[in-house]
Amino acid sequence: MAQYTPMIQQYLKIKADQKDAFLFFRLGDFYEMFFEDALKASKELEITLTSRDGGGEERIPMCGVPYHSSENYIRQLVEKGYKVAVCEQVEDPKAAKGVVKREVVQLITPGTVMEGSMLDEKENNFLASLSHFTDGTYTVSYNDLTTGETSVALITGGFDAAMSELYSRPVKEVVVAHDFPEDHVSILRDRLGYTVSFEDRTNVDESFSHLIKDVQQDKLIEGFGRLLQYIQHTQKRSLDHLQPVKVIELKEYMTLDMYSKRNLELVETIRKKGKAGSLLSIVDETITAMGARMLKQWMERPLLSAPAIETRHNQVEGFLDQFFEREMLREQLQSVYDLERLAGRVAYGNVNARDLIQLRNSLQNMPGILSTLQEFDHHSIKELYRTIDPLDSLKSLLEESIADDAPITIKEGGMIRDGFNEQLDDYRYASKNGKQWIAELEKKERESTGIKSLKIGYNRVFGYYIEVTKANLRYLPEDRYERKQTLTNAERYITPELKEKETMILEAQEKSVELEYELFLEVRERVKAYVDKLQHLAEQISRIDCLQGFAEVADRNDYARPTYVSGRTVDIKEGRHPVVERVLKGETFVPNNIYMNDETDILLITGPNMSGKSTYMRQLALTAILGQMGSFVPATSASMPIFDQIFTRIGAADDLVSGQSTFMVEMLEANHALSHATENSMILLDEIGRGTSTYDGMALAQAIVEHIHEQIGAKTLFSTHYHELTTLEEQLERLQNVHVRAEEYDGHVVFLHQIKEGPADESYGIHVAKLADLPKELIARASDLLEQLESSTKEQASTQAEKDEQLSLFVEEEKPEPKGKKEVSSSIEHYVENLNLLEMTPMDAMNELYQLQKRIKS
Known part of the structure; x- marks a missing residue:
């Protein structure tokens, strides 16, 4: 430190307490940055990097931004997730002995922004804290500093549930303890994109105890305490507008995990990452x-x-x-x-x-x-x-006190209305009359001297003056005019009379501005009480x-008021997708009914791509959400139960941050639904199993459907391309097949977007490829291959039927197992379990059957 100048030493001492923030260090009319801050800020803000002598052997990097336009630069940094510590001069430079005293007066972070230009007016700007306890529970606390809104929630579902809760609100910054698990910090910062800050203190000062009077649980108080301590540390000013803490009872609200919110595009779209095209944009x-x-x-x-x-x-x-x-x-x-x-x-x-x-x-x-x-x-x-x-009383106060044309700045006057304060009115009268007297004096001097170009002016350095061009100096009387300033082409003078009025006018103006500022602060304090x-x-x-x-x-x-039933029947007449129907250009949305009574839990949906399966599924979820928000719904009529949770798995996307493939993401989201859903939930699963081999995918899809049917009982829409699954309707009593109607006409497929009972007859995949304008020769080749594959499948099915018939010759009715034969029986069972005839050539299959026959006989 000793090698640097006193000012740079001061900078380094303050910077040591603000290591994770850009330090905007006030020097005159600029905020300056030095060392690493300067190098980084010059790149992020695209401003010139310079250097200065700091007292050491080498010049130190330096860059700066003008004080009057600093807000724009601060906004740029905060929008990129950085923090900015604003360091001001806190004493008059004229009275300072040595280096002017400076202090950080505010730490601006993504979650504590107050300036309107840095905010989305239609969205909250939440700062959140996340606290972890040894029993596996979490608390999430929220505060929007711009409104004072504060709330807390207890999370019992682990870190994934805590992430989903954070994802439910527009959180910009998350505060955690220093011992918070590092892998969780990485997820918050890298996967969810939050600025992560650290605070270990969790006490609630006595002055804020009134905010937690309705909070009973110690965990919630501790979580709020961490948030409050961080706000106090960063803001360093009055927090009187903080509202009493509201406890969010999660059991009072529908649970929508982060996957469902994303897949259903409630507040932003997946691709465009914006509001347009989301449900929010429509309603x-x-x-x-x-x-x-x-x-x-x-x-x-x-x-x-x-x-x-x-x-x-x-x-x-x-x-x-x-x-x-x-x-x-x-x-x-x-x-x-x-x-x-x-x-x-x-x-x-x-x-x-x-x-x-x-x-x-x-x-x-x-x-x-x-x-x-x-x-x-x-x-x-x-x-x-x-x-x-x-x-009304507040309205009257503001009508009486604040001028209609008040400026933005509060230290240059012009804010307070005439008649509000007698002393201020006196100052203004003196100032106004003085200026009128000046105008009259100018006119009188012109007449008495005969100099038409004579003028009376004012500047802050010299005050009021009479200016006469040098060509007219000979006309001036010698006894009254005292020279004040010499210019190239003119001389400036003052007279005893002008000097007397100047004192009165300037004193009135100065005192007027000072009094206005004091009055404004008084009005602000009176407003604060409201x-x-x-x-x-x-x-x-x-x-x-x-x-x-x-x-x-x-x-x-044309939305309808929904009704809610105590049973589990879903009966929606002519339901529509609220977003799709609004964005269709030149087309009419085809409405569909959705009916699931107490005896139907699962609709298995088949049909070609682009036919509307996903739209049909999503519109049920969006209808439920709209209704439970309090809105009417896009349907002719709608009768539903109240859903406690909605789980969706729609669409395919790799999670590149965590290195998970599409199939892994699909399985994780499916598992999340199966682990948390109840019989009062809604589950939407679209094309489960398509990310792996055909047999694996089909087996997983069927097992998931059976698990929902037997173990959960949630209302479920399950779309699939595995037509083989449609046979489940015969096995699962609460499953019903439906399909999206499509018709083939003159070699082309026509999607009717109508949901009908029963399974689809074919997938029309090649027809969809035609719609995508794939090359004609490719389409022709695909058609040939499809015909060959279908023929081969029929042949294999015929061969398999023959094998089954031959195998039945060797299988006798079940008899009591002879003593001493357990080992042989176990060997045969193991052989049969590992026998997969469908994957063998006909000749190999017959050889295996022959070997099985010999085993059974022996």
Whole structure:
């Protein structure tokens, strides 16, 4: 350290405490970075790398970004998963003795972002903590610093269940203890893409004890404590907006594991990795940003309580029945800003006057919204109306205090409305009159001197001055004008009269700005007292926004209100896939019925590729999710049980990160479903077994179907290309064959997308290849090969029938086993078990049968 200058020594000491973050070190109008930070930041931000003399033998790397535009650079780093420690000068450089004192005032991380430009307004920005206990349980804690929302959940299903829980929310950063298993840290960081941070402290300070008053379990408190300690460490400021911790009772919500959420494309698509084309993109008719965030949360956690689902459906129906009132409400919601995040900014201390104008404008719309809600006839909407406090007193405060044209900055004046403070009005009057006096003086001086180009100006260095070009200097009186500054083409003067007014004007301006800042802070503190009520109002408006959005979706897309039965019958009439029907271009979606009574647990679906098997399967899952969210569903009518879990295995993809093949991923996802499903669950399995050999795949597929039928009893849709499995309908009483109808016409296949009872008659694979425009000669060759294979299969089947008949000659009725023959019997049984006639040539098979005959005779 001694070799470096005092300033670089200061930098290194602060950097030692911020090893995993870029240190933005304030030097004048720039944030500077040195050493490794400079090398890395110059590449990540594409800014110039320079160097400076730091006192050592070699120059040290250096790069920097302007203070006024630092937010954009910080955003770039945070979006890439990095952390940024903001180090400010905390004393006046003029008063400093030696190096100016500096401190880290905030650590900005992916999970603790507060600035609006770094956030998706329609999505939460969750920081999570994950705590592991010796009994195998985990706790997951969440906090959205922008809204203050905080929640905790206890996970009993191991690390996989904890990952699925994290995957259910837009988590940007996960906090764990330093002794958290390294392989799990790697999965969180590399496979799920989270920024991983470390915090060992788990205590909850006394000042935050009110947040956990409703939390009873020590594990949940400890998990929240880790999260809270990390937030306190990084933010270093008021956290008064943190809301009381909500305990997430997972048993109250449908379980959707990470595989199902991905396969069903609930909030983003698999290929495009974006919202477009997802279920969320179809049903999001919310108006406000906070409503959009609540909708996403509802989609991530469908309800299991029939009364709670019924309440939402009643409210949707109430909005649906009155079109004109709903349209008026939607228009009024357009003028409501993000109350939830505005409340967070107020409590956090980074709110500006423009934010308060948005808050005021939002509150000014509350009376109209309440009036419109009163127009709805349905009692459930009137119940929503009764929960809203329009906060009239806060509205009045903001109307009286904040100017309509207030600037973003809070230290240059112009924020406070005239009439709010008498002293401020006096300063403004003096300043305004002084400036008017200046204008009159300029006019008078021009007239008295005859110099038409004479002007009175102002700058911060010299104050007010009278400027006269050098060509007109001879016209100036000698007794009144005192030279102040010489320019190339002009001279600047001041007079005793101007000097007197200057003091008054500048003093009034300076005191006015200082007083405005003080008044703004006072107003902000008064607004802060309303944070709890603002958060409650935000929640109610968000709920109204979600429900009216559901009504809008139902109205536009002809959705029906679902009903829920105590039994296990699924009866959906003319059901549709909510996404596919909206993205079809020039085509009409073909609806299908889905019927599974108490005696039918499994639908075995056969049919050609591209015919709609996967669509049929997915639309059942999406219908169930929509209904249990509180939405109406895409069908003419729908009657269903409430599903506790949905498991899907649809699509094929290697897991390159963990090095697992398509088949391994398929087996892992299938195992997850078989291990966790109950008779109240839904299982969707698409083409299980296709990743291995034909016989292996067929055997596994059949065994899985039998296991679901005999051991689980869940409502299951199982699609397959193994037509041999259709015979299971004769063996499994609660399995039914259905197929997707296709017709062959003039050498071409026509997919009708209709689900019919019974098995498919053929797969039409070569016809699909035709649709894909494969070369004609290839199609012809494939047709020839298919004909040969089918002929060979028939021949083998005939040969096998003959073998079976011959083998039956050697098999006698079962007799009591003679004493002393156990060893021979065991040998014969072993021989038969390992005999696979179907894989032998006819001649080899006959030889084996001959050997078996001799064994039996002997």
